[in-house]
Amino acid sequence: MALAEADLVAAGVGRDGPRRTKVIRPVAFSIRDLWAGLMGLSAYADLLVVLSAHRLKIRYKQSMLGIAWAVIQPVALMLIYTLVFSVFTRIKTPGVPYAVFAYAALLPWTFFSTSLTNATNGLVSHAQLVTKVYFPREILPISYIVAALVDLLIASIVMSGLMIYYHVSLTPQVLWLIPVTLVMAAFTTACSLIFSAMQVRVRDIGMAMPLVLQLWMFGSPVVYSLRQVPERFRDYYLLNPMVGIIENFRAALLGNPIDSHSLVISTVLSVVLLPLSYLYFKRVEATVADVI
Amino acid sequence: MSSDLIFSNVSKRYIVRHEVDDDATKHPWIRKLNALRKRRDEFWALRDVNFAVERGETVGIIGHNGAGKSTILKLLANITAPTSGEIVINGRLSALIEVGSGFHPELTGRENIFLNGAILGMGRREIASKLESIAEFAGVKAFLDVPVKRFSSGMYVRLGFSIASHLDPDILLLDEVLAVGDAAFQEKCLQRIEGLRRAGTTIVFISHDLAAVERICDRVILMRRGEVAATGNPRDIISLYQEQIEPSRINTMKTAVEDDRAVIESLAFYTPSGLRPSVFHTADPLVARIDYVAHEEVRDAVFEIFVRTGDLTEMCQLTTETSGSPINLPVGPGTLEFHCDELSLQPGMYHANVCVKERLASEAINWQYHAATLRVDPGRITRGQFYQSNRWKLLRQAHSATSAQNGAGEAERPPATRRPSLTPTS
Numbered sequence: 001m002a003l004a005e006a007d008l009v010a011a012g013v014g015r016d017g018p019r020r021t022k023v024i025r026p027v028a029f030s031i032r033d034l035w036a037g038l039m040g041l042s043a044y045a046d047l048l049v050v051l052s053a054h055r056l057k058i059r060y061k062q063s064m065l066g067i068a069w070a071v072i073q074p075v076a077l078m079l080i081y082t083l084v085f086s087v088f089t090r091i092k093t094p095g096v097p098y099a100v101f102a103y104a105a106l107l108p109w110t111f112f113s114t115s116l117t118n119a120t121n122g123l124v125s126h127a128q129l130v131t132k133v134y135f136p137r138e139i140l141p142i143s144y145i146v147a148a149l150v151d152l153l154i155a156s157i158v159m160s161g162l163m164i165y166y167h168v169s170l171t172p173q174v175l176w177l178i179p180v181t182l183v184m185a186a187f188t189t190a191c192s193l194i195f196s197a198m199q200v201r202v203r204d205i206g207m208a209m210p211l212v213l214q215l216w217m218f219g220s221p222v223v224y225s226l227r228q229v230p231e232r233f234r235d236y237y238l239l240n241p242m243v244g245i246i247e248n249f250r251a252a253l254l255g256n257p258i259d260s261h262s263l264v265i266s267t268v269l270s271v272v273l274l275p276l277s278y279l280y281f282k283r284v285e286a287t288v289a290d291v292i
Numbered sequence: 293m294s295s296d297l298i299f300s301n302v303s304k305r306y307i308v309r310h311e312v313d314d315d316a317t318k319h320p321w322i323r324k325l326n327a328l329r330k331r332r333d334e335f336w337a338l339r340d341v342n343f344a345v346e347r348g349e350t351v352g353i354i355g356h357n358g359a360g361k362s363t364i365l366k367l368l369a370n371i372t373a374p375t376s377g378e379i380v381i382n383g384r385l386s387a388l389i390e391v392g393s394g395f396h397p398e399l400t401g402r403e404n405i406f407l408n409g410a411i412l413g414m415g416r417r418e419i420a421s422k423l424e425s426i427a428e429f430a431g432v433k434a435f436l437d438v439p440v441k442r443f444s445s446g447m448y449v450r451l452g453f454s455i456a457s458h459l460d461p462d463i464l465l466l467d468e469v470l471a472v473g474d475a476a477f478q479e480k481c482l483q484r485i486e487g488l489r490r491a492g493t494t495i496v497f498i499s500h501d502l503a504a505v506e507r508i509c510d511r512v513i514l515m516r517r518g519e520v521a522a523t524g525n526p527r528d529i530i531s532l533y534q535e536q537i538e539p540s541r542i543n544t545m546k547t548a549v550e551d552d553r554a555v556i557e558s559l560a561f562y563t564p565s566g567l568r569p570s571v572f573h574t575a576d577p578l579v580a581r582i583d584y585v586a587h588e589e590v591r592d593a594v595f596e597i598f599v600r601t602g603d604l605t606e607m608c609q610l611t612t613e614t615s616g617s618p619i620n621l622p623v624g625p626g627t628l629e630f631h632c633d634e635l636s637l638q639p640g641m642y643h644a645n646v647c648v649k650e651r652l653a654s655e656a657i658n659w660q661y662h663a664a665t666l667r668v669d670p671g672r673i674t675r676g677q678f679y680q681s682n683r684w685k686l687l688r689q690a691h692s693a694t695s696a697q698n699g700a701g702e703a704e705r706p707p708a709t710r711r712p713s714l715t716p717t718s
Binding site for chain 1: 306366372376385
């Protein structure tokens with residue numbers, strides 16, 4: 001006990017630095033809030049790291065296959081799609097075997113769908129915490145995205161195996177993965193923020209999510225390529241930001257030319273959507289504890 | 293002096309949704325549709341609340357349930373936003389509210405310390421440097437690498453409090469957290485809080501435990517229906533609050549059973565010397581005095597006092613039924629006193645009900661609920677449900693036969709231990 005006391009006194013001396021002043025006001029919908037929110041978030045960077053690591057640990061703690069689960073889902077989907085679309089019916093894939101073609105798209109898609117599924121419930125499943133302690137709530141959905149990003153890296157190991165097996169070699173195009181992944185992360189974050197905030201009031205969002213994701217996948221060039229979409233639908237089709245993201249993720253991996261048109265559309269949509277979704281989230285956050 | 297917390301014109305409105313009660317004769321689909329259209333009611337949990345807390349001050353907030361105490365706590369902790377007004381917080385604030393809610397059962401103690409610490413706003417490096425001390429304080433040092441699902445509930449609670457209390461905040465919010473753990477750990481917590489207080493931490497303490505509020509706080513704010521009703525020194529405000537509970541000490545009685553033969557006018561607690569203090573202490577002597585008026589002669593009457601806690605648990609009974617000679621009440625007023633040598637009740641607030649009946653009758657003649665409030669503060673500190681009065685005697689002292697004689701006798705109560713000092717004595 002005496003030791004703890006001494007610690008406290010020492011800490012007391014050290015604490016006489018400048019103090020941060022915080023002002024709490026009713027919520028407004030302004031750019032200033034955006035800035036304040038980001039500053040608050042940066043103060044909790046460590047929590048994001050710890051919580052994301054926690055997501056991974058929990059997932060693998062009492063499971064036998066552990067980390068392999070990051071790979072099992074995309075690989076299983078790849079196998080079934082390869083069976084359906086290259087054995088039962090033939091889908092033309094330019095230059096590469098279907099398995100590689102499909103897996104290259106399943107990587108970003110699995111990231112997106114896993115993130116969204118988990119993040120949508122991010123606030124609701126932590127109601128206990130949310131009503132007891134303050135921390136920037138966006139950390140909850142975002143931590144699932146960070147964890148999914150790690151899964152994406154692990155699943156990529158299988159991709160390299162596939163590429164070696166089928167003699168598909170990497171080209172300098174692979175550098176495009178960096179901007180494409182950034183856009184993907186931004187769009188995923190925007191969607192996660194919106195859906196997790198809506199889920200607090202309307203639980204239907206979570207119910208609908210598996211169906212929505214299934215439809216969304218077939219509305220994105222995962223099992224087929226962008227070029228196979230009829231010209232007359234193309235303009236509408238491209239409004240789905242996942243189109244530009246998935247098509248170009250695959251192009252970068254397989255060394256195909258980048259489709260800049262779709263990439264620009266996805267980028268612009270994501271960049272506009274992200275701050276708006278954040279403001280919306282922060283607005284819901286202010287009273288989330290009263291509703292949840 | 294600068295203010296650490298400022299509430300200016302803070303209001304908080306809650307929207308309460310009611311299900312629309314619907315006609316069962318309608319088609320189920322129509323009822324379902326109507327159910328979506330819920331009635332909205334407004335409820336103002338706080339209305340134009342203004343107060344400031346100075347640096348280094350310990351302020352208590354008391355009031356009935358629904359007076360706005362916990363809303364203030366939630367607003368301060370930033371868990372929810374005010375509807376209007378402004379709250380200024382100078383410095384790092386942390387709240388000790390229901391600790392341990394952020395634990396994950398599958399993770400080890402160590403992992404949970406990092407997780408929980410981060411949730412409470414500590415950096416990883418800060419947690420790493422305090423890890424030892426946190427585990428030490430919680431007494432779980434040997435179990436750091438065990439999943440917390442294997443922890444006992446006591447370890448769980450202790451670890452939660454230990455993490456939170458290592459925050460070194462400038463401003464500390466305290467809920468009813470002191471009610472956790474066993475008596476020894478509670479004492480440890482109190483010492484910890486006292487340490488923070490001496491280190492200059494500003495503390496806001498929100499509690500029903502009036503004794504604890506009076507012990508810890510420099511100033512008390514009394515809330516009533518979402519507004520600040522009064523603020524001032526603890527003794528005054530607490531007695532004001534107690535008068536609210538029972539506006540005049542005598543007339544809060546609710547008559548439960550009444551026939552006109554005899555009426556209990558009042559019940560009050562005194563010291564043997566006839567003083568009427570607002571507070572008693574465990575192991576103090578106590579006199580309970582009943583004033584009554586008999587309108588008809590009552591033969592073989594029995595007086596009884598039931599002492600209950602706030603949640604209506606019956607703690608003890610004083611009765612004339614099983615001792616002494618039969619009581620016959622002549623017409624006219626009278627007084628009856630129960631004398632207790634040592635009060636067995638542990639610290640807390642108690643209510644007393646009182647009744648008078650005929651020994652063999654099934655119905656009481658007169659029964660008064662909430663006839664008096666009894667506040668007990670820590671006196672002779674013992675653990676357990678109640679204080680057992682006792683004497684002790686040392687037998688068979690090995691070396692000196694004479695000292696055995698000196699050591700025997702009643703356990704003395706030195707004045708210093710009557711009210712526990714808050715400074716660590718160990």
